[in-house]
Amino acid sequence: MKGIDISAWQENIDWQAVGDAGIEFVVVKLGENGRVDPMFVQHINDAISKGLKIGVYLYSHATTVDEAIAEADFVNEQIKTYLDGKCPEIGIWFDVEDPGIEAAGVDITALCSEFINQLQAAGYKYVGVYSSYNWLTNGNIDTSRLPDTPIWVAQYNYECNYEGPNLKVWQYTDSLNIGGINFDGNEYYG
Numbered sequence: 001m002k003g004i005d006i007s008a009w010q011e012n013i014d015w016q017a018v019g020d021a022g023i024e025f026v027v028v029k030l031g032e033n034g035r036v037d038p039m040f041v042q043h044i045n046d047a048i049s050k051g052l053k054i055g056v057y058l059y060s061h062a063t064t065v066d067e068a069i070a071e072a073d074f075v076n077e078q079i080k081t082y083l084d085g086k087c088p089e090i091g092i093w094f095d096v097e098d099p100g101i102e103a104a105g106v107d108i109t110a111l112c113s114e115f116i117n118q119l120q121a122a123g124y125k126y127v128g129v130y131s132s133y134n135w136l137t138n139g140n141i142d143t144s145r146l147p148d149t150p151i152w153v154a155q156y157n158y159e160c161n162y163e164g165p166n167l168k169v170w171q172y173t174d175s176l177n178i179g180g181i182n183f184d185g186n187e188y189y190g
Helices: 015-020 040-049 065-082 099-104 106-121 132-139
Strands: 001-006 025-030 053-059 091-094 127-134 149-155 165-176 181-188
Touching: 001 053, 001 165, 025 040, 025 065, 025 181, 040 053, 040 065, 053 065, 065 091, 065 099, 065 106, 091 106, 099 106, 127 132, 127 165, 132 149
Parallel strands: 001 025, 025 053, 053 091, 091 127, 127 149, 149 165
Antiparallel strands: 001 181, 165 181
């Protein structure tokens, strides 16, 4: 299934062109640093009104377990507010790629685990991790410690080389042009 992910970087989306391009799902940036993405509400409402399947992601800056838990609580609050507490069918994604996290020298896998556990304890079943192919294969994130966690890998390539467990989404480009706007292009395997 073909999809895109979007944030405040994409404004004035031609949703007819999105549909005409065969896009079936949209993963919308919920926010970061305790703030809702400026386009989140509009993007979610537009995607839902067009009948697209949706997911949400939070761009993480967490460098401690407590910060990862606080980010999960923030996501839960926003989903309750804007989606009536219903888990999006394409999932809730913990976007772990910020260089500051790696520079902090922390156990990134533990941060992922705490974020996921906190949201699962709140009743959400589909909570996963988004990161680069590099982070998922070089040891930054040890997916063997996240055995049942859905994985969304970013690898801009003609094929996905990620061979770890639970691959659900492959982000294959950051330059999928639809209606004059560049999107991240994704393929959903879930």
